[in-house]
Amino acid sequence: MDLTQKLDNNLNVFPGDPEFKIANFKLPDNDKSYINNISGGLHSGTHIDAPLHYIKNGKMVSALKLDNLIGKSSILECSSNEKEIHIEKVKNPLEKIVIIKTSWCDNFNSDEYFTNNPYLSYEFTESLLEKNIQGIAIDTPSVDKYGKSEIHELLLENNIWIVENLTNTEKLVKKEYNSYFIPMKIASEASFIRAFVEK
Numbered sequence: 407m408d409l410t411q412k413l414d415n416n417l418n419v420f421p422g423d424p425e426f427k428i429a430n431f432k433l434p435d436n437d438k439s440y441i442n443n444i445s446g447g448l449h450s451g452t453h454i455d456a457p458l459h460y461i462k463n464g465k466m467v468s469a470l471k472l473d474n475l476i477g478k479s480s481i482l483e484c485s486s487n488e489k490e491i492h493i494e495k496v497k498n499p500l501e502k503i504v505i506i507k508t509s510w511c512d513n514f515n516s517d518e519y520f521t522n523n524p525y526l527s528y529e530f531t532e533s534l535l536e537k538n539i540q541g542i543a544i545d546t547p548s549v550d551k552y553g554k555s556e557i558h559e560l561l562l563e564n565n566i567w568i569v570e571n572l573t574n575t576e577k578l579v580k581k582e583y584n585s586y587f588i589p590m591k592i593a594s595e596a597s598f599i600r601a602f603v604e605k
Contacts, residue, residue: 407583409543409572409601411451411514419450420520420547426450448596454587455568458595460559467589467597470567474540479503479585479603481578490527490551500537503585505603507575511545514573525551531560543569543587543601572601 411417417426426446433441449455457464478501484491485508508524523546531549534542542549542561547570549557561568569587584604589597 407574407577407603407605409452409545409574409603410599411571411573413444413451413598417451418515418519419447423447423449448592448594448598449570450598452569452571452573452599452601454589454597454599455558455562455570456595456597457562457565457567459568460555460562464562464595465565466593466595468591468593470589474502474567475587475589477502477585479505479543479583481505481507481581481583483507484524489522489524491524491530492527496530496533496537500534500539501582502538502540503587504534504537504539504542505572505575505578505583505585506542506544506546507578508545509576511571511573511575514571520547521552523547523552525549525554526557528556528560531557535560535564535566539566541567541569541587543572543585545572545575547571569599569601578603 415428419426424447429443431441431443456467458466480500510524513519526549549568587599587601589599
């Protein structure tokens, strides 16, 4: 089941980020091949944040271990009506990856998608840290409130990667899935990603 936003020239990006564009690269007239050139920020669409995104000398995406990006995920469903997610204690055991399902992805093309999203409370994030998770994925543009960064910093300083802008989360009806969050092996603080789970 694919949880990835499509990357194309109609893609909305976070306010202030570079516009995402795919264009034809001009080759010599005798070259019959077709090559595209892309431009834009690596936080476009469904993407992963590595620790370097906020932590000085933190890990790049290329240093993330595949074993930590593939495995069992626990699905935590939260209402998008309450913007700050206040689940203070997660009582049940969690898998190493947590997917936060809010259904906010339904608003992806709206004006408020990037500025009025549900976000994680500090207390909820601390409760996740106590479970020794390795990664968190969410169907909103950010784990933080618009204009803030403390949740990013808390997770990334603990070497917990973050995936944002998931889609199709309404199809996640089970409590656990085998999940895959596959970035490029790129020497950067973020990467486009293909995110999917086994049905």
